Amino acid sequence: MTPLPPVLSVRDLVKRYRNGTLANDHVCLDLFPGEVFALLGPNGAGKTTLVRQLLGLARPTSGSITLDGVDIVADPGFARRNIGFLPQGSFDLQSLTVAETIEFAARLRGVPPREARAAAARLVERLDLGPFRNTAMHAASGGVRRLAGFAAAVAAPARLLVLDEPTNDVDPLRRAVLWDLIAELGRGGATILLVTHNLAEAERVIDRLAIMNAGRIIREGSPAALRGLVTERLRLEVTAARPLAPHPALAPDGPSSCLFDAADLPAVAAWLARLRAAGDVLDFRIGPPTLDDIYAAAMAPAAPGGSAPLPAGARA
Numbered sequence: 001m002t003p004l005p006p007v008l009s010v011r012d013l014v015k016r017y018r019n020g021t022l023a024n025d026h027v028c029l030d031l032f033p034g035e036v037f038a039l040l041g042p043n044g045a046g047k048t049t050l051v052r053q054l055l056g057l058a059r060p061t062s063g064s065i066t067l068d069g070v071d072i073v074a075d076p077g078f079a080r081r082n083i084g085f086l087p088q089g090s091f092d093l094q095s096l097t098v099a100e101t102i103e104f105a106a107r108l109r110g111v112p113p114r115e116a117r118a119a120a121a122r123l124v125e126r127l128d129l130g131p132f133r134n135t136a137m138h139a140a141s142g143g144v145r146r147l148a149g150f151a152a153a154v155a156a157p158a159r160l161l162v163l164d165e166p167t168n169d170v171d172p173l174r175r176a177v178l179w180d181l182i183a184e185l186g187r188g189g190a191t192i193l194l195v196t197h198n199l200a201e202a203e204r205v206i207d208r209l210a211i212m213n214a215g216r217i218i219r220e221g222s223p224a225a226l227r228g229l230v231t232e233r234l235r236l237e238v239t240a241a242r243p244l245a246p247h248p249a250l251a252p253d254g255p256s257s258c259l260f261d262a263a264d265l266p267a268v269a270a271w272l273a274r275l276r277a278a279g280d281v282l283d284f285r286i287g288p289p290t291l292d293d294i295y296a297a298a299m300a301p302a303a304p305g306g307s308a309p310l311p312a313g314a315r316a
């Protein structure tokens, strides 16, 4: 079967600001239909710069960006019409109510009035925003503004959704609904670029991810492929009844939550069983490394004498 062409294709993208900062250094990226793709990286890595160019809000120094094959450097309007965007910052239309904001966003992207109103009503219901429907955006809490912004981004059909920290300030119950909705949109065929530091929650919706550092993509692949960075390690979470003397295999950061060598599993399991029988440990969980662990491993300084090896298949 021939793979579908990418929705978004970025080739050799370079962005150098006027002050000389090289914010994107030959970035290449392909996003395929229906995938939820996470862009990760520390502060200042170049993520916002990349997003601004994808949206046609900043001009690349060199390189190309196409959306559905259309050159959006030459036609930035095409990007603005076809990308749903939840920005990191606050919303501009502060005098509109929550429901009006969502409806207005849909209208701006060409949805007829009746459908725009229906889409807003559906999203208000789904995100449990009913009590805030008629609250003016400027008077809404940070979390409600965030949810309204999310609803505004997804209220009209889009070729690509760019969601920058969608769950910031959102309460845990609505956050769970929001992640469900993101996963559903992906399953429904939407292509989603997620910029987030919240790896623990994003983990269950992500199909592929890229880690940026200093303007470059340093790792790219599915979470499963990138787990190659931390093979031979397991993560232990312990609920203890009282402070525990550390086990040598878990030092120095154990044992409440830590990584340990898989080879030490028999010793660690026997130690936990003893503590559990004595009532010192109430509960424990041993599982594979998390996305946070993968990220930390990717960002760790290279071992002396060379750079960290790239695991097979870690770069798609």
Ligand SMILES: Nc1ncnc2c1ncn2[C@@H]1O[C@H](COP(=O)(O)OP(=O)(O)OP(=O)(O)O)[C@@H](O)[C@H]1O
Residues within 6 Å of the ligand: 017, 018, 019, 021, 022, 023, 041, 042, 043, 044, 045, 046, 047, 048, 049, 050
């Ligand atoms: N308008 C600008 N002029 C000059 N330098 C800039 C400008 N905007 C960003 N930079 C610099 O470009 C680099 C990348 O910044 P960018 O905002 O893209 O990073 P980021 O990964 O989005 O960071 P964060 O996670 O903190 O939002 C940084 O060194 C930043 O200081």
